[in-house]
Amino acid sequence: MPINAVIDLGTNTFHLIIAEVSAEKIEKILYREKRYVRLAENGIEEIDAPAYQRGLEAMNHYAQVLKQFKYDHLRAFGTEALRVAKNALTFIEDVREQTGIEVAIIHGLEEASWIHKGVKQVIEPQEEPYLIMDIGGGSCEFVLVVNNEVHWSHSFPIGVSVLHHAYHHSDPISEYDQLKLEAYLTETLDPLSLQLKRQACKILVGSSGTFDTILDLLHVPLQNESANLKPADFYPIHDWILTSILSQREAKKEIPEERVEYIVVAVVLIRQVLHMMAAKSIIISNYAMKEGILLGNPD
Numbered sequence: 001m002p003i004n005a006v007i008d009l010g011t012n013t014f015h016l017i018i019a020e021v022s023a024e025k026i027e028k029i030l031y032r033e034k035r036y037v038r039l040a041e042n043g044i045e046e047i048d049a050p051a052y053q054r055g056l057e058a059m060n061h062y063a064q065v066l067k068q069f070k071y072d073h074l075r076a077f078g079t080e081a082l083r084v085a086k087n088a089l090t091f092i093e094d095v096r097e098q099t100g101i102e103v104a105i106i107h108g109l110e111e112a113s114w115i116h117k118g119v120k121q122v123i124e125p126q127e128e129p130y131l132i133m134d135i136g137g138g139s140c141e142f143v144l145v146v147n148n149e150v151h152w153s154h155s156f157p158i159g160v161s162v163l164h165h166a167y168h169h170s171d172p173i174s175e176y177d178q179l180k181l182e183a184y185l186t187e188t189l190d191p192l193s194l195q196l197k198r199q200a201c202k203i204l205v206g207s208s209g210t211f212d213t214i215l216d217l218l219h220v221p222l223q224n225e226s227a228n229l230k231p232a233d234f235y236p237i238h239d240w241i242l243t244s245i246l247s248q249r250e251a252k253k254e255i256p257e258e259r260v261e262y263i264v265v266a267v268v269l270i271r272q273v274l275h276m277m278a279a280k281s282i283i284i285s286n287y288a289m290k291e292g293i294l295l296g297n298p299d
Contacts, residue, residue: 001027003071007062008290009103011040011081011137011161012258014058017290018069025121026287026294030069035061036258039081040161044138047085056094063099075293076103079111080138080159108155111289112141116150118292119143119207119285122225130203131196133273134288135210135266137161142192144201152195158188158269160210160262171245173264178242181265185272193276202280204273207288210266215284216254225286231274234282238267 001020008015018031035058042048047055066074076095082088082105092103106114115134123130125148132143138159144152167173167181186193206214217237220227241249241263249260259266273279 002073003030003069004294005066005069005071005074006290006293007059007074007076007101007103008293009055009059009076009078009082011044011079011139011159012036012038012262013137014055014062015290016062016065017294018066018071019294021294024295026291031065033062033065036256038137038161038258039085040137040159040165043165044081044084044159044162045086047081047087047091052087052091055091056098059095059099059101063101074101076101077289077293078103078105079136079289080108080157083107084138084157108139108141109153111139112143112153112155113150114289114292115141115207116143116145116153116292117295118287118289119205120148121291121295122285122287123205123283126203128203129199129201130205130283131201131273131277132205132207132285133270134207135160135269137262140269144195144199145205146199151199154191156188156192158185160266160269163265163269164262168261168265172243173268178268181268182272185269189272189276192273196277201277203283204277204279204281205283205285206270207285209288210259210263210270211284212286213255213259213263214267217252222284222286227284229282229284231279231282234267234270234274238271241267 005018013034015034019026020028037054039047039051041051129146134141136159139155140158141155167177
């Protein structure tokens with residue numbers, strides 16, 4: 001059985017996953033690791049020196065891990081930070097020189113397609129339309145699925161690192177910052193709003209990231225790498241996060257270190273989308289882009 005490896009060079013986190021795969025699904029995860037690099041720690045326009053070094057260290061570590069496996073294919077993909085940062089190409093060249101790993105930059109619509117391929121491995125076919133939402137550090141991808149096929153997709157530059165730097169200026173976040181963030185999201189997500197007016201959709205599918213943290217805070221276990229919630233389950237968590245301070249979030253073992261700052265703007269973004277959809281249910285998928293890439297061609 002083929003063994004594939006994927007490195008997902010995200011804006012905040014670099015992931016490595018190695019798995020046995022068939023033509024249709026991931027059969028067995030052999031290795032999984034994530035390293036918190038925060039490429040956009042001081043803005044997405046340029047990777048600063050400490051983040052640059054953290055990224056290189058992570059890639060050198062992954063190169064050493066890969067030497068322990070006999071794999072058939074390796075794919076390494078960069079997303080929003082490596083699409084935008086002015087020194088991204090220099091970083092990619094340094095990765096190639098130090099590790100021999102070739103990093104490809106994928107555009108937002110391709111990223112959305114990979115996300116759909118990953119999600120549908122663990123989400124049962126749905127009779128109703130559903131909207132996949134994948135919140136990254138630099139961008140947020142949406143995929144509207146109708147009759148279990150991609151109907152529309154879009155990538156918006158509203159990742160949690162971007163929103164945090166622009167709108168989270170006090171702790172707890174102020175009502176003023178919340179209102180500014182809501183206004184910005186309303187304007188930015190207008191293309192999504194138009195699609196939802198044309199095609200009603202009441203099911204939100206959140207893929208990994210912040211959604212996993214929400215599950216952990218609710219102590220809801222995954223079943224077959226997915227879980228089902230109601231919007232009413234989300235709002236108490238949302239309310240606590242918006243009124244919390246950093247030290248309170250840090251004290252919650254369910255919130256990973258890499259999310260204690262960014263989860264505030266993330267829950268505002270999720271709330272905005274739930275309201276826009278008038279959502280009646282939430283499905284959370286533990287599979288996303290990297291799991292889709294493991295299987296080969298995007299949908």
